[in-house]
Amino acid sequence: MPQPTERADRILDAAGELMIRLGYRKVTVEDVARQAGIGKGTVYLHWRTKEQLFESLILRSAREMITELAEKLRRDPAEIQPHRFLRSAFRATQRNPLLRALVTSDVELLGSLTESPVRAREQDIANRYYALITKHGLVRDDVPHLAYAINASTLGFYTMSSLKPGVPELDDESAADVLAHTVRHAFEPDDDPDPTLLVSAANEIADLFDDLDTSYREWIYGAPGNERG
């Protein structure tokens, strides 16, 4: 059982570069191995199938994003406010082609990975976040179907460029501002939240993220012998 996550990372780097260029379908395991400077068989010492290799790749991106958000949260607890948090999540997603492909269900890039369990996990995190901000009173209490509401009103920002060629494009920064405005007014109470309350809420979700970070790490680098959750 090879522990060296360093080699696993090299393989994932190779897979990532090829995937962004060619898409899941057209990348062969042999391509990945060659690009990583190892033999094909070696890839299978880390993952049982091509599919699991690429799921790990996406999960690594998700993990990077979660880590980044957790850090931001600890540095500035006000970041827990929906309009700030969802703005950062949007920016982080837009910056990473793999995550962008994931939320837009980009078949070109993801191929059959569209239905991968990673998506369900992301949704799971989102739901925990919603529960938490609700509990801490960071969203107004007259919003019907909060999870649906936030998901729906947010989703369009991710898919605009691919679905609405008519509307003039907006740079990510501006789009993020618009998203923040929408969330701020549509879902948050009019008054600014109590700062001390922000701290506890921020810590709570940052802790959750740290847990996820660990479990993601396990999944990504876990040797093929270990079964999957």
Next chain:
Amino acid sequence: MPQPTERADRILDAAGELMIRLGYRKVTVEDVARQAGIGKGTVYLHWRTKEQLFESLILRSAREMITELAEKLRRDPAEIQPHRFLRSAFRATQRNPLLRALVTSDVELLGSLTESPVRAREQDIANRYYALITKHGLVRDDVPHLAYAINASTLGFYTMSSLKPGVPELDDESAADVLAHTVRHAFEPDDDPDPTLLVSAANEIADLFDDLDTSYREWIYGAPGNERG
């Protein structure tokens, strides 16, 4: 030059039924003719190409929707308020498979029609509506990039079911309510608008819709001899 829009409508009915069942690509002009009880050549007395026939079909649906919205607007000018108007537009779109396919860029159903000029027209109407509600003070004045904002935060409601299998589905009625809530709080002023102001705004856009109605009618039923805009 055949004037009988009655026959044109029968052809469009046939095309519509087949398109919803099979999608643009798999419907043949001969199928349409047979279903309409006429000869294939007769179809070409009304439209120059298969593509224009199906564009007319979609345009007819768009026209029905516009007519319905204009009526509603005249009956109750308060319908001009963004949250009311966009709610109705959403409901009307969801009810019509063709329009739904149009806003979601459903390739399965639309085939190459995805890039048809109809989409640009729809966007054009939307922009005129935005300009009008802005002029009449029906949206708050601190919203950055209003057109983009409304488009983006609205779009997700249309694409939720196809892009987010994770989130529990919501019936159209409830989803429309959520949409209305979002628009009301994100983009409208806190205070309710002046009723007399609503009337003039409502009339103005209803007039615009009547104009569009006429020009759509021209396009849909115009004989192939007449050139296209």
Next chain:
DNA sequence: CGGATGACCAGATTTCAAATCCGGTCATCG
């Protein structure tokens, strides 16, 4: 006559079998 029709044409699409490719294994090598 003048509107309606369907046989007809060329280009596009589908079919199907042969050729190639690729995910996954495992005997062998260092």
Next chain:
DNA sequence: CGATGACCGGATTTGAAATCTGGTCATCCG
């Protein structure tokens, strides 16, 4: 004992022949 790539069978691609279909127009009614 970890790493490798030749090898296997099922999946995918290829390409040429067969079929289909958008669009035309000579002919046929009313």
